[in-house]
Each structure stands twice: as structure tokens, then as C-alpha cells.
Amino acid sequence: TQLLEQSPQFLSIQEGENLTVYCNSSSVFSSLQWYRQEPGEGPVLLVTVVTGGEVKKLKRLTFQFGDARKDSSLHITAAQPGDTGLYLCAGANSWGKLQFGAGTQVVVTP
Amino acid sequence: EAGVAQSPRYKIIEKRQSVAFWCNPISGHATLYWYQQILGQGPKLLIQFQNNGVVDDSQLPKDRFSAERLKGVDSTLKIQPAKLEDSAVYLCASSLEDTDSSYNSPLHFGNGTRLTVT
Numbered sequence: 001t002q003l004l005e006q007s008p009q010f011l012s013i014q015e016g017e018n019l020t021v022y023c024n025s026s027s028v029f030s031s032l033q034w035y036r037q038e039p040g041e042g043p044v045l046l047v048t049v050v051t052g053g054e055v056k057k058l059k060r061l062t063f064q065f066g067d068a069r070k071d072s073s074l075h076i077t078a079a080q081p082g083d084t085g086l087y088l089c090a091g092a093n094s095w096g097k098l099q100f101g102a103g104t105q106v107v108v109t110p
Numbered sequence: 111e112a113g114v115a116q117s118p119r120y121k122i123i124e125k126r127q128s129v130a131f132w133c134n135p136i137s138g139h140a141t142l143y144w145y146q147q148i149l150g151q152g153p154k155l156l157i158q159f160q161n162n163g164v165v166d167d168s169q170l171p172k173d174r175f176s177a178e179r180l181k182g183v184d185s186t187l188k189i190q191p192a193k194l195e196d197s198a199v200y201l202c203a204s205s206l207e208d209t210d211s212s213y214n215s216p217l218h219f220g221n222g223t224r225l226t227v228t
Contacts, residue, residue, distance in 0.1 A: 033216065033217075040222075042201050042222055043217075043219050045216040045218075088153070090152075098155070099155075100153045100154070103151075
């Protein structure tokens with residue numbers, strides 16, 4: 001069973017600061033997805049990365065897939081209160097089976 | 111497009127009682143998933159359907175949990191009898207394609223049912 005470790009577990013920052021969250025595994029993934037989940041709602045897909053070394057940008061969010069496709073990071077520039085949420089990474093193995101990490105809870109205070 | 115619909119939103123039951131959750135996926139989505147999300151953890155797959163057939167139920171506690179998707183559209187998940195450790199949010203998700211054929215197929219989640227077992 002692949003194990004996806006996300007760090008940190010919890011992150012509290014002030015509006016305008018930058019932050020990075022990490023998703024690591026000892027296994028290789030065919031692709032990796034990042035979701036954001038707000039209280040009382042289901043996770044919403046932010047991005048899918050497929051190629052080792054790939055970098056994708058979504059406004060102030062930058063996603064990177066490691067060269068070896070075992071890890072990924074999410075960087076948020078100039079965080080806003082609307083970025084508050086649980087950030088989940090989910091890796092797909094070669095059979096397409098998706099496994100979620102435990103998530104990083106991000107709180108951005110005004 | 112309408113999203114994934116789940117009901118009820120909340121349910122409180124006593125241990126050893128039974129409970130059922132309902133899910134209506136996005137129209138045309140062939141694959142339906144039930145996930146269990148315990149507080150502080152990521153979603154854990156319970157069962158995956160492709161149309162009305164089970165693709166993966168390896169992590170479903172089959173002595174107490176059951177699920178069906180009879181007509182390949184909506185689905186129900188049942189717990190009988192419930193235990194205290196079943197307290198969690200039960201999330202339903204659907205995708206257009208089976209992830210076995212498309213690693214990039216995004217999952218569309220409903221807002222979940224929060225179950226509290228006392």
C-alpha cells in the first residue's frame with residue numbers, strides 16, 4: 001500500500017504571506033492530484049500533474065511534481081483568507097488506484 | 111452541470127442501529143465512489159462502482175457495510191450495525207471515466223453525510 005505523507009499537518013499564517021505544503025511518498029505515481037476541501041463540503045480538484053518535473057500555475061498557486069514522480073509541492077503566494085481550507089494530495093498508481101494523504105489544514109487570518 | 115447530490119447531510123444514531131446514505135452522481139458519470147473521511151484524516155476509499163458493477167471493495171468492512179448501484183446511476187451505502195468508530199463523513203464522488211483508463215480523471219465530490227454514532 002502506498003503511503004502519502006503530507007506536511008505540515010497544520011499551517012496558520014497572516015494574509016499576504018507565502019506558504020508551501022508538501023506531499024511525499026516512497027512510491028512512484030502515474031499522476032498526482034491536489035484538492036482543496038472547505039468545512040462542510042467535499043474536496044474540489046485544483047490540479048492534476050502527470051509529468052516528472054512538471055510545474056503548473058493556477059493564479060497564486062504553483063504546483064510542482066517531483067522529477068521522480070514521488071513527491072509534490074503546493075506553493076501559495078500572498079495568501080488570502082479565501083485560501084483557508086484542507087489541502088489534500090492524491091496519488092494514482094499504475095493501475096489507476098487513487099490514494100489520498102491526510103491533508104494539510106491551512107488557516108489564513110486577515 | 112448539477113453536482114453530486116448526497117442525503118442526508120447529518121445523521122446521529124446509537125451504536126448497533128442501522129443507517130443508509132444516498133448518492134446521485136453527475137449525469138453521465140460511469141464511475142461512482144464511496145469514501146469515508148474520519149476527522150483529521152484524508153478520504154479512504156470504501157467501494158468503487160463502474161456502472162452497476164463493483165470494481166474495488168477491498169477496504170469495505172463487509173460484515174457491516176454494504177453498497178449497491180442497481181441501475182448504474184444512484185447508489186446507497188448502508189451500515190448495519192453501526193459502531194462508534196464509524197463516526198465520520200461519508201463522501202460520494204463520481205467521475206466520467208474509470209481511473210483505470212484515465213489517470214487524470216478528476217473526481218467530483220458531494221458535500222458528504224456527517225455520521226455521529228453515540
